[in-house]
Amino acid sequence: MRDENLMRTYMPRRDAASRSTTSTSETQPMSRSAAETGAPTSGLLDSYRVAREPYYRAVGDEVALYEAAYSVRMPIMLKGPTGCGKTRFVEYMAWKLGKPLITVACNEDMTASDLVGRFLLDASGTRWQDGPLALAARHGAICYLDEVVEARQDTTVVIHPLTDARRILPLEKKGEIIEAHPDFQVVISYNPGYQSLMKDLKQSTKQRFGALDFNYPEHETEAEIVAHESGVGVDVAKNLVHIAERARNLKGHGLDEGISTRMLIYAGSLIAKGVAPLAACRVALVRPITDDPDMRDALDSAVTTYF
Numbered sequence: 001m002r003d004e005n006l007m008r009t010y011m012p013r014r015d016a017a018s019r020s021t022t023s024t025s026e027t028q029p030m031s032r033s034a035a036e037t038g039a040p041t042s043g044l045l046d047s048y049r050v051a052r053e054p055y056y057r058a059v060g061d062e063v064a065l066y067e068a069a070y071s072v073r074m075p076i077m078l079k080g081p082t083g084c085g086k087t088r089f090v091e092y093m094a095w096k097l098g099k100p101l102i103t104v105a106c107n108e109d110m111t112a113s114d115l116v117g118r119f120l121l122d123a124s125g126t127r128w129q130d131g132p133l134a135l136a137a138r139h140g141a142i143c144y145l146d147e148v149v150e151a152r153q154d155t156t157v158v159i160h161p162l163t164d165a166r167r168i169l170p171l172e173k174k175g176e177i178i179e180a181h182p183d184f185q186v187v188i189s190y191n192p193g194y195q196s197l198m199k200d201l202k203q204s205t206k207q208r209f210g211a212l213d214f215n216y217p218e219h220e221t222e223a224e225i226v227a228h229e230s231g232v233g234v235d236v237a238k239n240l241v242h243i244a245e246r247a248r249n250l251k252g253h254g255l256d257e258g259i260s261t262r263m264l265i266y267a268g269s270l271i272a273k274g275v276a277p278l279a280a281c282r283v284a285l286v287r288p289i290t291d292d293p294d295m296r297d298a299l300d301s302a303v304t305t306y307f
């Protein structure tokens, strides 16, 4: 599963002989290119298809809501803390809907060209290379912008014309306007806990999206997920979830974030490999989230309560 995920994360094809250039950035007359209505998604995106059904344990009505949103091509924002299942959900939905999924891990160095595309110089001259957003819009994929708030606001605004009624992407450097393929949709993830006044999405961005709230699942469901993903028995998984619940109560009282479902799966995977539960929990749950000695002691004692 992990290798397949990596493959679906957008990797620009930039060989050694190619380098990006902005020399063609003079304004050019814009031509419009439209995807044929109802056209099947291009074979170009085959490597972005989710080959096998991802394991996803629904926790509410999120699957039906997403399907309804996709049917009207509403851009969707998945809101929730790190490691609670947002990425797994979008992978599952892409598989269920039979659409390719292009994932972009956003960061503050990302430019609009990284999303839209750029001219490259190689031995045979100058050629245009679509960025992940242009690729998805042109050929009809779901484009998942993970942690979009990490990108600068001047980068984020390139999604605006694609996420309102226009559904177009102007490629200014190329002089082309892509009219989005009928299957195209934008999905972004957003962790409300990380936001500050300095780093947040503009209202004009937020108001282009419908939002689905995610959180850590309730006890039994989370234990079921941890057991399934890590290979430990449900009783061990339940104990791991108890420890996480203790830690989550400390959020804002010395911990910035609680222990995520992902961390519980790491701990469970170590235990399933034969690591003693105490050591596994220290490595996978306690040490990564805090350096504060008192907090470590508090969490270690929560671990010893259950193992």
Ligand SMILES: Nc1ncnc2c1ncn2[C@@H]1O[C@H](COP(=O)(O)OP(=O)(O)OP(=O)(O)O)[C@@H](O)[C@H]1O
Residues within 6 Å of the ligand: 055, 056, 057, 058, 059, 080, 081, 082, 083, 084, 085, 086, 087, 088, 089, 146, 189, 191, 217, 225, 229, 261, 262, 265
């Ligand atoms: N409802 C669920 N069904 C199945 N697996 C889940 C579910 N929720 C969480 N998981 C498991 O937890 C792991 C972490 O979830 P995921 O990577 O989707 O988190 P995320 O919310 O996208 O985190 P981040 O914001 O850091 O990208 C997944 O790899 C999966 O194993």
